[in-house]
Amino acid sequence: MRTGRLLGAGRTADVYELHADEGESGPHCPDGLAAAAGTVAPGGPADRDGADRHTGRGADRSGGRGADGNTGHGADGCTGRDGAWVLRRYRDGRGDAVAEAEVMEYVRSHGYPVPRVRSATRTEMVLERLTGPTMLEAFAAGLIDPAAAGATLARLLHALHAVPPRTHPAFRVLHLDLHPENVVLAPHGPQVIDWNNAEEGPPGLDWGVSAMILAQVAVDEDDPRAHLAHDTLVSLLAQRPDGPAALTEGGLAEARRRRAANPTMSAREVELVGPAEQLIRRIAGPGPTA
Template identity: 40%
Template structure:
């Protein structure tokens, strides 16, 4: 979980934090406690009990997710995973796009081997999200931390029980949205990463693509302009899957 120089979203809570702010995400802030632990605090005050249950469950099944040391209210105390994100490693030329695509596919494969915990119902998941396996629904190069112990997946706020097809489709869309952004600096690299990911995955990304596109289009955390990219991104995923199938 790399540091980032950002200001706290809610300065009124500054006196109630254990250390310096490392990063502010869409829904939570991350603070350093010491050299080994961080505090993840959700700004909407959600109960983190379901997330702790999930992370403990993943650890019991050998999946590389952060260890949780404590959880109370909207706060999760977790191990500090030292290392760059996959996105940072790509930007620094420390990882190839081909290898990144294969790693993303492998992490999906390993995650979808984990059955959903019995009785687990994340906040806001709803009955329609029911499915047989644990899915992340935000697994992309920015949520994979490359540590000395190997890659770890972070940011489990969207996780729920669903299908492997939905998870792969959402990840493909997230990368494809960067690829179809004509004004973006990384569109060509994102297209190559997407092609590598789809080629390496044994899951049909098109099977749940419409559902994934609906989820993305209705995500309140999308910044202005991102929502308009979803349909073009879906079309790109369909095209690349079709090309892969012909090989």
């Protein structure tokens, strides 16, 4: 197998289309999640970099692909009986694609909408190539409005936190990067991509991170998408749950701490963390966190 053109470039990972070598056919693509066996994904040797790169705050994606680079039209990648595939490759030894793939396959086994994974090593993953725009691209095309976007994000968070825990009974799988550029609006429904930040913990942290990501854009007066982010945040927070799965005080505080400590964010982005938290509290109203 060989890699084709670059489909997307994030701050720590690149995504390439895959092609069969001459004489090969699609069924020779890697078959099944081979992470545990350490199978090398095609494409040769070799993000947990935070969500900001997916909010459009830098020129990190190309060609109308989704935030994971795994969207596109047609089956021009590594094709087989199951469709087209792309290669995601971390740069500079970053990331843990095996752990990321295992989380994706776990939530997918419980019906959660994620791309299929064919194989993974520590630095590479072969995954399903999706068709359709990201939610952020759908905004630009007028295909979705902030109210619907916020409602969709809320449903995806609710559904994820309903997946049975993997280890600790009080914890749930958390995406910790769920926002409009990490949701691909595929023909068969929204698909959640980019799971490199995923871990297990209290659902309130997931709500806090998603809210903080949107709020950082919303409070940036120089960002032309600020009003869209603001209205999406309003819709998201209007549908947050009550009780231990809610946007908690601890979850919001930890989300702020993580965003401020994220080494991939610019100084300007870090400056927006405080105002973003204030905006979340204003929108949520008195007693916004449990």
